[in-house]
Amino acid sequence: MKSYITTPIYYVNGSPHIGHAFTSIMADILKRNRQALGYELMLSTGVDEHGQKNQEAAQELGMPIEDYLDMRCAEFRDVFDKLDVTYDYFVRTSRDGHKEAVAGMEQSIFDKDLIVKKNYTGTYCKGCEEFKKESDLTEDGQCPLHPTMQVEQTEETNYFLKMEPFRERLLKHIADNPDFVQPVAFRNELKQMLAEPLEDLCISRPKARVTLGVELPFDTEFVTYVWFDALANYLTNIDWPDESYAPWWEECEHLIGKDILKPHGVYWPIMLMAAGLPLPKKLSVHSHWVGAGGVKMSKSIGNVVDPIEVMDKLGVDALRWYLARHMRADSDSQISVELIAQTYEAELNNKLGNMLSRAAKFARSKFDGKLPVKGELTAEDEALRQTVLKATAGMGEWIDLADIPARTQAIITAAAELNEYIDKQAPWSLFKNEDTRERSKTVVYVALDCLRIVMEALQQVIPASAGKALATLNVTEVARPWKPELDRLPGGTELGDIQPLFPRVQ
Ligand SMILES: [Zn+2]
Structure with missing residues (x-):
């Protein structure tokens, strides 16, 4: 079983921002989910190094273009590494194999008489790097x-x-494959784009204006329009035109923002059809992030959320958690450093971090540093265990992009019940009385075993913190395919060091 997940390749005319971080983190969460189910994975992310905007950005800094691209590429890679995005392939469109494959695809389409040369006068947007119709x-x-x-x-x-x-x-194709574009709001938007006859797509730029790009194989006075070149990365990453690309390509899912629905939903499928190639399996579309109160982020308002700043202040998992928990696929979602900090404190720290440190410290001090062995279970114990199994079951199943917030919410709701359980059972009081001391062991065991299940599930979302928690519980191996299972903590074994999972911030 294979799964191939792609993010868009990002323009390097500026530093990585929250939008880049978001799509790549979601792709990583989906990757970890498929891996937990036992799939073999390919996750690609990376940078688009061609086009007029990149060329101009280098000129503005007065840097040679290669140096500029190397610098930005290193910067993006570094940020994705810090975000715990476990990409398998980092795309650079300047690499040789990519350029040759793009040229090969163009030649094959040209040979079918599907590419024409003509003079065109129109309204051009430099930002989009494309001609616009009046209605656009x-x-x-x-x-x-x-x-x-x-x-x-x-x-x-x-x-x-x-x-x-x-x-x-x-x-x-869209009608026959209802899953091709998700969620449904964007499938409808795409159908709308295709409701009227399509104009020919400009696929070149004269070298007089743009030099940074793939030369057209049939006319060296031109370079390839940046989208045509960029979209092909999805194939060249998996070694197309080598036949080995096919089993990956069949399972390909593109993650995209709604602003690039047209290139991915119209241009790309038609390029593939023109080249005689099959379409990707799925386009998973997401909306954007706006500032608190629904205000667009901008430097002048001062509400821009910088992923690096958030990580430095609150740690990588504060950011991953917030993005996963609060994304809305078909409408924009709000973000600010303050909102992230609040969610971090209320959910990660209060419901998960404190729970682990209280229960594990208690076990270490009262039970010889060991995990207690459980005795007979009460109805409350069983009820909690069933709640946790149910809440985490979704992470043992296939997750679509739009499912991520509901699945994470279910887990944090169960974690809240786990906290209520331990407060109510109060093992520290039970321990003081000889008659109920055995019972305190069962309570601590049940709580920590449930917390283990929660942390195993959360490895897909906040891998660094979940990994630390599992180390404290001495869980060294998590089975694959994974599903939530009770009583996998062996009673009587040593507990590991207790590391603060989510340190309090000022
Ligand atoms: Zn534009």
């Missing part, structure tokens, strides 16, 4: 995605891919 623009004639950049009238000779011959086929 705002009332005052600007790009809705780049309102502060002026669109320009540009006249240019370029190469175009014929799109319209494939429109009906793509609509049929």
